[in-house]
Amino acid sequence: MTLSFTLFDTAIGRCAIAWSGRCVVCLQLPEDNNAKTRARVLQRYSAAREAVPPRQIARALDTVAALLRGTPSDLSSIPLDMEGLPPFHRRVYEAARAIPFGAAVTYGELARRSGVPGAARAVGQALARNPFAIIVPCHRVLAAGGKTGGFSASGGAATKLRLLAIEGYKMGLAKSLEKSQRENRAPSLFDSRASADL
Known part of the structure; x- marks a missing residue:
């Protein structure tokens, strides 16, 4: 399974989103700085590599960013990879x-x-x-x-x-x-x- 992630700007700071295929694996809220946010993702998913998100993931991060600006947003259709979770x-x-x-x-x-x-x-x-x-x-x-x-x-x-x-x-x-x-x-x-x- 190939894991990728990217940092993206929001009203509360730079978040990170990680994905595998078309499903989100992780959404990380901002840490004190970009390096710490990146490190937090890599702590959880050491094999993840920074990449440009595919269209579906880019739409997901745009919707998350809109919500964090206070725009009512429905995130329930964002596909999540819950494999491996209890x-x-x-x-x-x-x-x-x-x-x-x-x-x-x-x-x-x-x-x-x-x-x-x-x-x-x-x-x-x-x-x-x-x-x-x-x-x-x-x-x-x-x-x-x-x-x-x-x-x-x-x-x-x-x-x-x-x-x-x-x-x-x-x-x-x-x-x-x-x-x-x-x-x-x-x-x-x-x-x-x-x-x-x-």
Whole structure:
């Protein structure tokens, strides 16, 4: 399997995308500088070589860059190479891909959507190993109680909050989100007003 990668400009810095054939293998968020971003990709995929992306991969990186500028973008059609990933991780990643731009769910809710209610901690561990940052939007998954939760990319939770802000998500709504998920209903206008008053 031939692995290739390239760095590309986004509103949050230079990201990297790695691919094999027509499928994305990895999307790396920016590190402190280009050399560190490149090194991070090569740490994961030592045989990867820098190359000009084929048309389908170029479209994928253009769509990711648009999302990172705040343009609502659907990344669910970007083909991912999930071979070699544990089946549980695949289920979690597929469920996470269904979370729309500007929305968020809790780890517990994502566990339920993945078919394993009560496995919030295992979902968090799977997301911490997510090789497809942004395409599998792990930044849209929050801890219970309106807390941010972890984020394994450079910058940690601050990066997660920045990504959510780019998408227009308001963290104050997390408590009403969690409550509405417990009650199995959509949040109402009154929920968001109440959470803003907290």
